[in-house]
Amino acid sequence: SVLPTTPLSAVMVNMNEFSGFSHETMLQNQADVTARFTTGPIAHSLVAGFEVGRETSAPTYNNSVGVPQKSLLNPDTNQLFAAASTFPREKTDARATSLGLYAIDTLKLGEQWELNAGIRLDRFDLHFRSDAFSTPPTPIGVVTSTTAIHRVDEMPSYRGALVYKPMPNGSIYFDYGTSFNPSAETLTLVSTAHTNSGAFPVANAFLAPEKNQTFELGSKWNLMDNELSLTGAVFRLEKQNARVPDPNNLGFNILEGTQRVDGFDVQLTGRITENWQLTAGYAYLDSHVVKSAPGAAPVGSPLTNAPKNAFTFFSEYRLGGGFEVGGGGQYVSSRLAKNTSPILKAPGYWTFDAMAKYDLSAKMSLQLNVNNIFDKYYFDQLHPFHVVPGPGRTALLSLNFTY
Numbered sequence: 377s378v379l380p381t382t383p384l385s386a387v388m389v390n391m392n393e394f395s396g397f398s399h400e401t402m403l404q405n406q407a408d409v410t411a412r413f414t415t416g417p418i419a420h421s422l423v424a425g426f427e428v429g430r431e432t433s434a435p436t437y438n439n440s441v442g443v444p445q446k447s448l449l450n451p452d453t454n455q456l457f458a459a460a461s462t463f464p465r466e467k468t469d470a471r472a473t474s475l476g477l478y479a480i481d482t483l484k485l486g487e488q489w490e491l492n493a494g495i496r497l498d499r500f501d502l503h504f505r506s507d508a509f510s511t512p513p514t515p516i517g518v519v520t521s522t523t524a525i526h527r528v529d530e531m532p533s534y535r536g537a538l539v540y541k542p543m544p545n546g547s548i549y550f551d552y553g554t555s556f557n558p559s560a561e562t563l564t565l566v567s568t569a570h571t572n573s574g575a576f577p578v579a580n581a582f583l584a585p586e587k588n589q590t591f592e593l594g595s596k597w598n599l600m601d602n603e604l605s606l607t608g609a610v611f612r613l614e615k616q617n618a619r620v621p622d623p624n625n626l627g628f629n630i631l632e633g634t635q636r637v638d639g640f641d642v643q644l645t646g647r648i649t650e651n652w653q654l655t656a657g658y659a660y661l662d663s664h665v666v667k668s669a670p671g672a673a674p675v676g677s678p679l680t681n682a683p684k685n686a687f688t689f690f691s692e693y694r695l696g697g698g699f700e701v702g703g704g705g706q707y708v709s710s711r712l713a714k715n716t717s718p719i720l721k722a723p724g725y726w727t728f729d730a731m732a733k734y735d736l737s738a739k740m741s742l743q744l745n746v747n748n749i750f751d752k753y754y755f756d757q758l759h760p761f762h763v764v765p766g767p768g769r770t771a772l773l774s775l776n777f778t779y
Contacts (some may be wrong), residue, residue: 377454387448387449388447389444389445389446389447391445391446393438393440393442393457393459393462394664395438396435396436396438396541398433398434400432401430401431405427405428406425407425408426410422411424420481421482422479425478425479426475427474427478428474428476429473431474432469432471433468434467434750435468435624436466436467437465437468440459441459441460441461442460443460444456447734464509466506468508470503471502472501475575476496476499477496478762480492480494487541487543488540488737489538490538491538492535492536492538492539492551495532497531498529498533499528499529500530500560500561501528502528502558502560502563503525504523504524504697505522507521514544529559534556535551536551537549537551537552538550541761546598549592549595551592551594552592553590554589556586556588557585558585559583559586559619561691580629583631584617586615586619587615588614588615588616589613589614589616590612590614591611592610592611593609593610594607594611595607596607603646604647605643605644607643608640608642609641610639613637614636615634615635615636616634617631617633618635619631620633620669620671621669621671623670631669632667632669633665633667633672634665634667635663635665637663638662639659639661639662640659641658652691654689655688655690656689657687659686659687660685661682661684661686665677672716673715673716678712680711680712680713680758681713683711684709684710685708685709687707689704690703690704691703698735699734700731700732700735701731701732701733705729706727707724707726708754711758713758713763720758721762722755725766727748727750727752727766728750729746729749731744731748732744733747741776742773743773744773745771745772745775746772747769747770748767748768751769753765754766
């Protein structure tokens with residue numbers, strides 16, 4: 377215990393270690409068939425098929441005791457992080473079988489108009505079991521609670537698009553589509569918000585899928601004798617029943633939120649000259665919460681992991697004599713890792729890459745890639761309780777062979 381009169385230099389801090397491991401499997405199969413036919417003046421290209429998959433996830437969450445203490449003011453950063461004993465805190469076993477049936481028809485309505493119409497039926501069947509174990513000071517290794525859930529979600533989704541080709545090398549289109557996210561699509565019903573008691577609330581156990589709809593208006597053009605492709609689009613993505621914390625049931629969620637992203641993107645891909653190739657793209661995202669609930673992010677808040685600006689480019693040039701060089705970069709503006717109090721925000725960053733290539737023969741080449749050449753430290757993956765830094769300066773030398 378620490379008394380109010382204890383000097384800070386004498387205060388020792390207790391540490392803990394949360395670790396774990398998991399065994400994951402996935403088997404996926406897809407098959408489709410294409411049929412081309414006409415009905416009167418309308419030409420059809422019909423694609424129909426199915427997808428079937430099986431996924432399993434069996435994580436074990438561990439806890440530790442007997443981890444050495446550290447000084448509050450002068451912690452030893454070289455001190456080994458060891459534990460007297462490590463024991464299971466939670467074991468989960470999730471198994472899901474998915475089945476999807478789909479069909480999409482492209483109808484050619486004359487020389488300048490096309491209509492796309494599609495439907496997909498999905499079935500997501502989940503078996504979930506989670507065992508919680510006792511923790512000190514009680515004897516460890518005793519199952520204190522078990523959660524077993526079987527849930528099946530079945531839902532259709534739709535897609536439709538109208539395409540107009542004012543010229544042979546260009547098109548303008550409008551696209552609308554729907555989709556859904558089952559509550560256990562990542563094979564976990566466990567909340568990421570660990571409570572102080574060490575429990576893992578099954579926050580999404582009884583929730584129906586979230587529903588999404590997408591609107592997009594865009595255009596595609598082939599330029600410079602089809603050597604260069606320019607595309608652009610404005611879009612709206614809306615989640616109509618987003619998961620938010622249940623204000624009346626701590627540790628559980630309800631489907632009372634609405635989230636929206638408005639934006640546009642532009643991409644340029646292809647050859648500017650015979651020896652010069654360029655790929656560049658820019659995306660703008662205006663994300664915000666439209667509808668919320670007490671305890672969730674307030675209306676108007678930006679969404680997490682949604683940078684307002686993102687830009688990428690890479691250019692390659694053939695020098696002659698079998699040599700080729702290239703370079704490019706990526707920019708991502710600041711993002712939120714957590715949009716409820718306390719707000720957690722990651723700064724924006726630039727990274728740059730370079731490439732050099734030499735053709736040893738018509739079928740063999742030697743290539744050197746250096747990524748993040750200035751060794752920029754940045755946050756790549758954001759989570760409410762931790763971040764994953766992006767890779768530092770990395771060099772890769774490869775020998776390429778073409779049959």
